[in-house]
Amino acid sequence: MAYITRSKRKISPLDKLRGLRAEHRITQSMLAKALGVSVPTYSRKEGGYNEFTQREIDIILKIFQASYADVFLPKERVFTLNID
Numbered sequence: 001m002a003y004i005t006r007s008k009r010k011i012s013p014l015d016k017l018r019g020l021r022a023e024h025r026i027t028q029s030m031l032a033k034a035l036g037v038s039v040p041t042y043s044r045k046e047g048g049y050n051e052f053t054q055r056e057i058d059i060i061l062k063i064f065q066a067s068y069a070d071v072f073l074p075k076e077r078v079f080t081l082n083i084d
Contacts, residue, residue, distance in 0.1 A: 020064050020071065
């Protein structure tokens with residue numbers, strides 16, 4: 001007998017940003033330089049301890065050629081698991 005379980009998990013904007021950096025092979029250091037901030041400052045922002053400014057958001061969106069929703073809004077991911 002097969003069962004299908006669906007589970008929803010929200011992907012945080014910061015997780016999405018980390019994923020984009022990894023996908024594009026961009027380091028925190030590279031992004032910090034593009035934003036004109038130090039690496040520790042960037043790290044605190046990506047870690048959620050400080051907020052990105054609108055100028056920094058605009059630069060990030062331009063670098064990744066993405067919309068605001070693509071990067072900075074939470075996204076639900078649905079997981080499906082089949083168990084026999």
